[in-house]
């Protein structure tokens with residue numbers, strides 16, 4: 172019998188310490204910062220854990236105080252971090268946000284030479300997928316270099332060979348790689364996943380201009396079983412070979428911070444999709460997209476990439492239209 176805690180979902184990727192200025196305006200003049208952590212895959216891990224799923228996060232961190240902080244925070248969120256490696260030779264990565272007061276925040280990465288950037292396919296360990304049902308990866312770790320891209324590819328292949336299903340969010344980060352490399356690598360990973368989750372802009376980047384319905388059909392023919400197209404303020408659409416479902420957005424009054432909304436969406440979708448196997452595609456997609464839209468919207472209501480993620484009882488209350496008791 173395996174000694175590893177069972178996991179509904181395994182996520183693999185880099186998390187960084189995040190410094191957010193306490194004021195809006197150019198980063199060059201920001202004197203005070205709050206410290207948190209961020210990373211697309213650990214954002215999803217926290218989201219899923221808060222919704223009651225068991226989650227294992229696979230990564231590498233420096234043997235440094237920032238690594239201790241990342242590990243302790245994720246463990247505090249109930250995420251299994253027991254297979255995370257520490258590397259005394261390379262640091263935990265850092266990133267900064269800049270709030271301009273309008274639009275998406277700017278981000279500045281300090282992640283070259285980080286512990287995760289040393290990943291090679293030889294590091295992929297079948298224990299990562301032991302006692303687990305699903306793997307979630309994104310296009311951010313492949314953007315760190317050719318070896319990390321091959322690491323993620325191998326992880327997807329091995330996970331599937333061990334019977335896990337795989338979801339893939341392309342999470343295009345233009346600051347990390349050239350458009351040419353990004354397009355080639357991201358396209359090559361799509362046939363290795365069961366659930367592909369691009370935003371509309373990413374779909375266009377990968378496949379050229381098409382209608383939303385044509386994106387669904389196009390990515391399904393690449394071999395994935397489900398396509399989830401994020402439309403931002405317009406909601407989302409899900410496609411399987413049997414069904415296509417469009418769901419309206421969850422409307423919010425004001426947006427504070429958009430970073431992390433896609434990961435919240437992914438956590439919302441996966442939490443509902445993975446726990447409703449056996450149901451018909453149409454109601455299953457609808458339910459998963461409704462929860463995904465809600466989580467994506469809630470994530471924009473707080474500064475920080477995951478702090479605004481709700482617990483399951485809050486999701487149920489909001490979906491039932493219950494009024495919040497604040498005092």
Ligand code: KDG
Pocket residue numbers: 185209210211212214278311342344430431432433434476
């Ligand atoms: O999706 C949000 C992530 O982009 C953020 O949390 C940090 O992983 C990150 C990245 O590389 O940008």
